[in-house]
Amino acid sequence: MLRQLRPQSLRSPSRLVAACTRAYSIQANAASTVKLQDIDPSKLSILETTTPKELVPPTELVFGRTFTDHMLSLEWTASSGWLAPRITPYQNLSLDPASCVFHYAFECFEGMKAYKDTSGKVRLFRPTKNMERMNKSSARIALPTFDGAAMIELIAKFAALEKRFIPDARGYSLYLRPTMIGTQRTLGVGPPGSALLYVIASPVGPYYPTGFKAVSLEATDYAVRAWPGGVGDKKLGANYAPCIVPQLEAAKRGFHQNLWLFGDEEFVTEVGTMNMFVAIKNKETGQKELVTAPLDGTILEGVTRDSVLSLAREKLAPEGWIISERKYTMPELFEASKEGRLLEAFGAGTAAVVSPVRNISWKGNLVECGLRPDQEAGEVAQKMLDWISARQYGDEEHEWSYVVPGQ
């Protein structure tokens, strides 16, 4: 009853990456044998609005609620590849109700910001990281990939066009939301034959306008965000809608966010929609350690996470800190907290940069995370915000900051 086939390789993340790459090739090849067009910034057309919006006063800005005058759009088809990019007035999308984005969540996105430096120049922050991640996200769900450098060129032009929306004050920026959706108009579950990549922009104010405000978390023990072999490390829409109920539950009991755990060991993974960092003093040696969960497929590859780790290795390690990407558990934090060795904890993400954590509700205990009652941020969180901001706003010239050309 059995017939021998070639041996299969074992479970491995690299095998999935290879599978994704191959899948995209299949898709492209199936549609056409000619070379598909990649994104070509030289073909950009710009149709400027004739009814510019009135600016919202900076202090009234709410994250992602108001948008700029224009949007950047690129269509893709399996037979032609990427068509000519267009900047047009911000406008509704008109989509067939059978479009696969509405049924099977063919969608991924990025969150990035444009900053205005003291000389008035618009700068992006590590856009290469966002484009790399977006390509990984899209490949994982059989959406097309693209030339990241070409896309950065277009995003830079778009951000420069919308410069007037960025208030001239520290802490303000233009939140950019590259989004890719599958637009095929059939209900069969298969790789989309067409897609739309678009970028919209929303001016945003400082996350903590009156200084840090430490948050209280509730550890979620009845729902799981991500798992090995799943898609929790990709920035897919699919990872977000299921997060709302646990957030609402935490809010109902007076907590600001929920904390995602994994497995019987209760590994700490992410906080709400941010990566999580903790600073712990070693029980034996007293040495300080900055810890975040490793990229094992269940953790989003956060750009801010990467920036925090890089800065920690550059500036904290020489002071004697150990910088660790390793698994850590709630019992470990509980013990460290009891013994006064949990120095601080914070979330890291594009919106807040860092978000200090006051305490974590877990198994009937409130695990305090090292802040005094009158203190809203730990030393590392404060330093990270300062260090990262300095590079975002160009106070410190650094390769992470991409100055939009032609200004």
Place this chain on the structure above:
Amino acid sequence: MLRQLRPQSLRSPSRLVAACTRAYSIQANAASTVKLQDIDPSKLSILETTTPKELVPPTELVFGRTFTDHMLSLEWTASSGWLAPRITPYQNLSLDPASCVFHYAFECFEGMKAYKDTSGKVRLFRPTKNMERMNKSSARIALPTFDGAAMIELIAKFAALEKRFIPDARGYSLYLRPTMIGTQRTLGVGPPGSALLYVIASPVGPYYPTGFKAVSLEATDYAVRAWPGGVGDKKLGANYAPCIVPQLEAAKRGFHQNLWLFGDEEFVTEVGTMNMFVAIKNKETGQKELVTAPLDGTILEGVTRDSVLSLAREKLAPEGWIISERKYTMPELFEASKEGRLLEAFGAGTAAVVSPVRNISWKGNLVECGLRPDQEAGEVAQKMLDWISARQYGDEEHEWSYVVPGQ
């Protein structure tokens, strides 16, 4: 450093259900203290098309590619609840590019069919099950719930209006796709303040126009579809896009579908986007057993799955079959196949009803699933198709068949 809080209940699926229900109440309550409107079929308005479509010849129908003249739509807002239902000509949706459905996969759907019986009456099949499941799906992602009976009344009216699209031949039907999407136009990750529930319809032919065609599967060992505490038991868009790459990978190696496994034990869970059934002869007693995986939170609660189980208990159990919802593994199937005890295997879903499986590629072996080379379906699969079809088309009068009133 610690403060005692109330004890938390342990991990349990019922706790998550309760959490979802509560979350929805929070959302509704937050928006308004007045009682929100539920769906009211008496408020239905119908705007008929002035340009009826030409019918596609039945033999040229492709699943989910062509649609009927109209669509049914209901808007929901957090402040008012469900607004008046509308049947309008089939038309594009016009949505703000910031709409939360594009970014965070606020979307869930159902798959159901309308059949024409021998007297020409339109019938739905177990629509209550679909509405129950859709309410569970929507609650899990903080979308609104609704009165299922009221929605069935509307879907029935819509199906009756589109009657001319259902060919007068056995095996044909009208595939109905209720879909709910979040339409809030902001990028903050939170419960949508507005939503759209719509139903589109696509005439479909028999899945196997020339009789069954058994499929070959590839067991996927590098990606995992669902996890306990995740959302794999809900009909969310989020569960579908991540399935494509493993399907394309299987197809590349000549297999029709992939088979999803779970855990180190290699539990068999689902096949592509269908539930999976196997018939095994007991090693000791020789007794026949029909097995499918239990609803442990990782398995979609298929309506066809439930129909197969009910019919098996009604008709196969009296013949001495054991009907089991239990976990089973690839090693168990491998051993049963080697020993000639794996009688048959099939997928179960709305599109195909049953889809017989010839073999499964697993760890370098091709596990044969009990079919002779000249045989395309096992005995149970054939009987199930006949039994279920008889109730779908009203040959057998049964409570599962809902005759659209007023015909």
